Amino acid sequence: MVHLSAIDTRTHGHCDCGDLCRGCEARALSVCGSLEDEAFAGLQKLNHPVNFPARAVLFNQETPVRHVFTVVHGVVRLYKLLPDGRRQIVGFALPGDFLGLALADGYGFCADAVTAVTVCRFSRDHFGDYADDHPQMLRRLHDMATHELALAQQQMVLLGRRDAEEKLASFLLGLQKRWARISGKTSVTIDLPMGRQDIADFLGLTIETVSRTLNRMARDKLIVIVPDGVRVMDAARLESIASA
Amino acid sequence: MVHLSAIDTRTHGHCDCGDLCRGCEARALSVCGSLEDEAFAGLQKLNHPVNFPARAVLFNQETPVRHVFTVVHGVVRLYKLLPDGRRQIVGFALPGDFLGLALADGYGFCADAVTAVTVCRFSRDHFGDYADDHPQMLRRLHDMATHELALAQQQMVLLGRRDAEEKLASFLLGLQKRWARISGKTSVTIDLPMGRQDIADFLGLTIETVSRTLNRMARDKLIVIVPDGVRVMDAARLESIASA
DNA sequence: TGGGGTCGTTGCTGTAAATCAATGTCGCCG
DNA sequence: CGGCGACATTGATTTACAGCAACGACCCCA
Numbered sequence: 237m238v239h240l241s242a243i244d245t246r247t248h249g250h251c252d253c254g255d256l257c258r259g260c261e262a263r264a265l266s267v268c269g270s271l272e273d274e275a276f277a278g279l280q281k282l283n284h285p286v287n288f289p290a291r292a293v294l295f296n297q298e299t300p301v302r303h304v305f306t307v308v309h310g311v312v313r314l315y316k317l318l319p320d321g322r323r324q325i326v327g328f329a330l331p332g333d334f335l336g337l338a339l340a341d342g343y344g345f346c347a348d349a350v351t352a353v354t355v356c357r358f359s360r361d362h363f364g365d366y367a368d369d370h371p372q373m374l375r376r377l378h379d380m381a382t383h384e385l386a387l388a389q390q391q392m393v394l395l396g397r398r399d400a401e402e403k404l405a406s407f408l409l410g411l412q413k414r415w416a417r418i419s420g421k422t423s424v425t426i427d428l429p430m431g432r433q434d435i436a437d438f439l440g441l442t443i444e445t446v447s448r449t450l451n452r453m454a455r456d457k458l459i460v461i462v463p464d465g466v467r468v469m470d471a472a473r474l475e476s477i478a479s480a
Numbered sequence: 481m482v483h484l485s486a487i488d489t490r491t492h493g494h495c496d497c498g499d500l501c502r503g504c505e506a507r508a509l510s511v512c513g514s515l516e517d518e519a520f521a522g523l524q525k526l527n528h529p530v531n532f533p534a535r536a537v538l539f540n541q542e543t544p545v546r547h548v549f550t551v552v553h554g555v556v557r558l559y560k561l562l563p564d565g566r567r568q569i570v571g572f573a574l575p576g577d578f579l580g581l582a583l584a585d586g587y588g589f590c591a592d593a594v595t596a597v598t599v600c601r602f603s604r605d606h607f608g609d610y611a612d613d614h615p616q617m618l619r620r621l622h623d624m625a626t627h628e629l630a631l632a633q634q635q636m637v638l639l640g641r642r643d644a645e646e647k648l649a650s651f652l653l654g655l656q657k658r659w660a661r662i663s664g665k666t667s668v669t670i671d672l673p674m675g676r677q678d679i680a681d682f683l684g685l686t687i688e689t690v691s692r693t694l695n696r697m698a699r700d701k702l703i704v705i706v707p708d709g710v711r712v713m714d715a716a717r718l719e720s721i722a723s724a
Numbered sequence: 725t726g727g728g729g730t731c732g733t734t735g736c737t738g739t740a741a742a743t744c745a746a747t748g749t750c751g752c753c754g
Numbered sequence: 755c756g757g758c759g760a761c762a763t764t765g766a767t768t769t770a771c772a773g774c775a776a777c778g779a780c781c782c783c784a
Contacts, residue, residue: 691733
């Protein structure tokens with residue numbers, strides 16, 4: 237695990253993060269966004285910023301999870317493993333996303349860093365107590381859970397009833413929207429920090445099918461494949477495939 | 481729509497349902513289960529019991545949803561439709577299940593009755609106001625949303641990474657557990673009120689594959705197919721297929 | 725009692741995607 | 755600079771499941 241000394245404060249009692257949070261690009265989107273100044277200060281006291289290098293494990297299926305996280309920088313993949321090694325990625329967490337909603341039950345999943353990642357980490361218990369004392373936060377959590385649930389249902393449609401091309405078109409446009417929300421502006425170039433295998437495991441395909449389908453879409457002039465991403469060339473046709 | 485006069489009170493201002501709720505078999509499992517007497521009385525005031533015959537539509541993707549529901553009797557299917565008619569069932573709601581968690585966003589889904597159904601219906605706005613005034617309820621809703629989310633993730637693994645036999649085995653055992661929780665006792669006979677097409681649309685298969693796979697499982701003496709259900713003959717082997 | 729409708733089963737055939745295998749590309753490090 | 759390893763691409767082949775079609779079981783109602 238890499239420690240970036242500038243912001244890793246785990247060795248201190250709690251976060252001295254006035255600056256960190258003030259400048260946080262993810263704040264408005266994150267669970268923090270709903271809070272008044274006073275309540276926010278209370279939450280900051282619980283916050284421990286932590287950095288992970290690419291491939292680091294945030295938590296896994298087996299061990300009980302003692303923390304919840306908000307992603308500040310980087311991309312995290314969330315996935316489940318079957319005993320024989322098959323993997324289903326249930327989501328990619330981008331800056332602003334909160335990890336810890338579905339951790340209550342015995343049902344677990346794994347989370348590891350796709351890129352280098354910075355998170356705000358909270359003790360599960362402390363965070364839970366805090367939430368119980370702040371109905372505003374409870375409400376916010378419920379709204380986020382509701383939103384996650386809606387996304388999960390979309391993903392079920394995608395996994396159960398769409399072919400490879402539709403899956404990839406939806407995936408690309410969905411990611412484009414999420415990046416736009418984070419950066420504040422829509423870009424025709426979609427960053428794909430995750431590898432082909434990750435995309436395959438997210439869409440319920442194999443790596444070969446992802447590769448073939450993307451390259452066919454490129455041949456059909458729907459997209460151009462660039463290093464670590466794709467460029468959308470025909471947004472209209474892509475959208476019509478995605479929602480078909 | 482069928483009105484069972486004994487309990488349909490929609491024409492009254494609100495529910496005169498002391499008896500109904502007291503005898504409610506779903507109460508402990510439902511959203512009501514978390515409430516103290518006083519808070520519960522407040523919720524009862526908002527309650528409108530309604531009956532639907534099989535196939536009745538509770539709500540659909542297009543129209544904004546003005547109510548939330550708790551299923552008391554019967555089975556409801558929740559699904560999304562693609563423009564070309566493909567259908568993905570995202571869940572079956574059994575007695576005690578709450579409908580209204582994922583209804584906030586623009587993302588909609590449809591709900592209709594698989595069997596004759598009785599629900600407790602609440603105005604969305606009234607229920608929301610009530611929840612905002614009762615942190616206990618807010619907390620309960622969040623826990624339910626969290627649980628739903630965990631189930632949704634399980635379903636993603638099933639849809640994305642399991643073959644037909646594994647899907648069916650998981651489905652049957654999952655339903656067996658849910659019925660057991662409702663009735664308080666495990667039965668080797670699993671009631672299947674939904675048709676083959678519904679099962680197919682839930683598992684991301686076709687009706688033919690569901691039929692063939694179930695009959696093969698019967699030939700292999702894993703199950704016996706009975707009218708409106710199956711009987712589990714080899715639970716151990718079924719479980720090992722389901723969790724494979 | 726019989727006819728039509730819905731639902732489920734079964735066989736045959738087609739196909740999208742999986743699987744297997746080889747090759748290509750790039751970045752990293754000795 | 756050269757070679758190793760991770761990742762991506764591409765081709766050949768297989769396969770699980772879809773799609774189509776016919777048939778059978780059951781129920782409802784005339």
